[in-house]
Amino acid sequence: MTTREATDVAAVRRVIEDLAAAIYQKDADAAVALYDEDIVAFDLAPPLAIDAPVLHDPAHIQSWFDTWKGPIESTPHRIEVRVGGDIAYAFGLRHMTGTKNDGTKTDLWFRATACLVRRDGRWKIAHMHNSVPFAMDGSRLALLDLTP
Amino acid sequence: MTTREATDVAAVRRVIEDLAAAIYQKDADAAVALYDEDIVAFDLAPPLAIDAPVLHDPAHIQSWFDTWKGPIESTPHRIEVRVGGDIAYAFGLRHMTGTKNDGTKTDLWFRATACLVRRDGRWKIAHMHNSVPFAMDGSRLALLDLTP
Numbered sequence: 335m336t337t338r339e340a341t342d343v344a345a346v347r348r349v350i351e352d353l354a355a356a357i358y359q360k361d362a363d364a365a366v367a368l369y370d371e372d373i374v375a376f377d378l379a380p381p382l383a384i385d386a387p388v389l390h391d392p393a394h395i396q397s398w399f400d401t402w403k404g405p406i407e408s409t410p411h412r413i414e415v416r417v418g419g420d421i422a423y424a425f426g427l428r429h430m431t432g433t434k435n436d437g438t439k440t441d442l443w444f445r446a447t448a449c450l451v452r453r454d455g456r457w458k459i460a461h462m463h464n465s466v467p468f469a470m471d472g473s474r475l476a477l478l479d480l481t482p
Numbered sequence: 483m484t485t486r487e488a489t490d491v492a493a494v495r496r497v498i499e500d501l502a503a504a505i506y507q508k509d510a511d512a513a514v515a516l517y518d519e520d521i522v523a524f525d526l527a528p529p530l531a532i533d534a535p536v537l538h539d540p541a542h543i544q545s546w547f548d549t550w551k552g553p554i555e556s557t558p559h560r561i562e563v564r565v566g567g568d569i570a571y572a573f574g575l576r577h578m579t580g581t582k583n584d585g586t587k588t589d590l591w592f593r594a595t596a597c598l599v600r601r602d603g604r605w606k607i608a609h610m611h612n613s614v615p616f617a618m619d620g621s622r623l624a625l626l627d628l629t630p
Contacts, residue, residue: 378615380618382628419569461595476622
């Protein structure tokens with residue numbers, strides 16, 4: 335890896351960490367500031383795809399933040415990053431823990447893929463895909479208790 | 483977009499179409515030939531992550547092909563592609579239809595993200611992420627009947 339590539343990879347890793355920090359602090363504006371103008375997300379919750387106008391409204395993520403008591407941990411785990419020109423991708427697992435308003439404890443490992451684009455020298459998230467697999471035994475249950 | 487970029491984007495789209503064709507024809511070797519040596523997949527079925535040695539064994543995907551009667555359609559729908567240097571990413575929906583061995587009809591829309599890398603001039607899939615969202619109503623059900 336060249337020095338230039340190593341610098342780019344470090345900058346992309348920082349975006350992933352900044353997103354985790356924004357979620358931890360439940361700072362909607364800080365999260366939205368990381369999104370590219372054309373961002374499309376495939377998230378844990380429906381619908382199939384969430385488009386840019388919804389994602390760029392801080393109220394969208396804030397309404398989810400507000401369902402949690404205290405901070406939301408979503409720690410990145412073994413994230414692979416590759417950069418080429420002005421695009422990049424990063425994928426790995428995230429471990430989300432915290433307490434919902436009704437007192438339920440959440441402890442969920444999920445898969446996270448992020449696709450990024452460099453705009454005016456700054457890396458922005460152009461696509462996010464977060465998910466868990468589902469059981470193929472006919473139960474149709476999402477598998478919320480898997481661990482790496 | 484430059485001519486070079488347009489050529490690269492077309493080549494990446496061809497890989498996505500070639501994967502759909504390999505699945506349609508249930509051709510395990512043709513599917514595996516599209517994978518990079520270090521591929522990691524986050525798939526509809528568990529586990530959380532599937533590593534290269536499993537994915538490169540044609541028997542892995544063949545055992546899934548063998549649960550279907552006749553061809554498996556997995557038509558790409560509104561795929562966005564971006565290329566930078568020797569990496570690329572593509573994301574969109576796929577519509578999977580077909581008949582399982584027990585006669586059950588499958589008709590499933592899922593989200594698909596692919597991350598690619600160019601090796602010796604050929605685009606290879608370095609990461610695939612396929613999923614559906616799950617219900618946030620406490621039922622923990624994977625949402626298998628969503629449509630775009």
